[in-house]
Amino acid sequence: MFQVFPTARLRPSPFFNSIMAEGCTSASIYNRMILPASFGDKDKEYWDLINGVVMWDVGVERQVQLEGPDAGKLAQILSPRDLSKCKIGQGKYVPMCNHDGVLINDPIMLKLREDLYWFSIADSDIWFWARAIAAERRLNVKITEPDVSPLAVQGPKSAAVVSSIFGDWVHDLKYFWFSETEINGIPVAVQRSGWSKQGGFEIYLRDGKRGDELWKIVKEAGQPYAIGNGGPTSPERTESGLVSCGSDSDDTTNPYEVRLGNYIDLDVADDVVGIQALRRIHAEGPKRHQLGLILEGESPDPLAFHWEDILVDGQKVGDMTNCVWSPRLQKNIGYALISRSCHVGEAVTLRRSAGREVQASLVDIPFL
Incomplete structure (x- = not known):
């Protein structure tokens, strides 16, 4: 029940x-x-x-609503994706970052009017974040949850x-x-x-x-x-390669590490939150990237409540961030957030529950 x-x-x-x-x-x-x-x-x-x-x-x-004369300005400040050509009735997928370029949410932004925007958010308190940014920038915008x-x-x-x-x-x-x-x-x-x-x-x-x-x-x-x-x-969603912000990312993950770099426009204004950090990350190259994992074994073996270590030659090189049984592949599959020194086609070892080890191979995403 x-x-x-x-x-x-x-x-x-x-x-x-x-x-x-x-x-x-x-x-x-x-x-x-x-x-x-x-x-x-x-x-x-x-x-x-x-x-x-x-x-x-x-x-x-939930929707974070921006309304008022500075609604469009705030929407862009919160978005490291260029919104200048966005039309009324159009939505855009936006990786939202903090000042360090860390991914904190990945909402869909909807433009309802020139002075009215929604951010349809994933799981985190962007309502508080938007209000704080608007206050420090002294913008004329009302922020509510409609x-x-x-x-x-x-x-x-x-x-x-x-x-x-x-x-x-x-x-x-x-x-x-x-x-x-x-x-x-x-x-x-x-x-x-x-x-x-x-x-x-x-x-x-x-x-x-x-x-x-x-x-x-x-x-x-x-x-x-x-x-x-x-x-x-x-x-x-795993078979299809969709990112779950907060599940496949942690408090150090940037968009480039989880295949969201195509949604970052580096030439947006300098006052966009996180853009200067994202420019540095792009220039230096991210330290990790997201690949797929296909696990050995013929029965469902899901991830529990935490990421699991990925090892190469006994040394940790990354984390498995999710793991599910794929009904179409008839295999356990998951995502690896892993060092860029590791590549598609390599074999790795997963340290799973109770310290047991499972072999897996790195593959491209999406799986299907």
């Missing part, structure tokens, strides 16, 4: 009653909220994502479901672009995005009192396509 002990520290999403009624059996904590992980059949949830369509409560992806909660529809049949709700125009959305609209009077923004590589959309609910209504609308629209439940799946 799945039990949640209520506390003011732990906030439910607007879809909480719906996911409980659907039979959610496990969850994790993300941005001080409940992130559903499974509804009891992880194999079905995985294959529904790969072959069909699923709906996920991802209300944990009443906005995403619901994800993912998988190869997701476009059919979402278009049946909102219309065929959703097929024309480019990746990370969005449009504000409504359904049955429920205000939403529909964006082509999501934490999978199977295609999909995120529907940003803009009235938290109507979460159960929106869930029901999507569920009913998905019935002809056998829509399933679930949550962002670790096997699929």
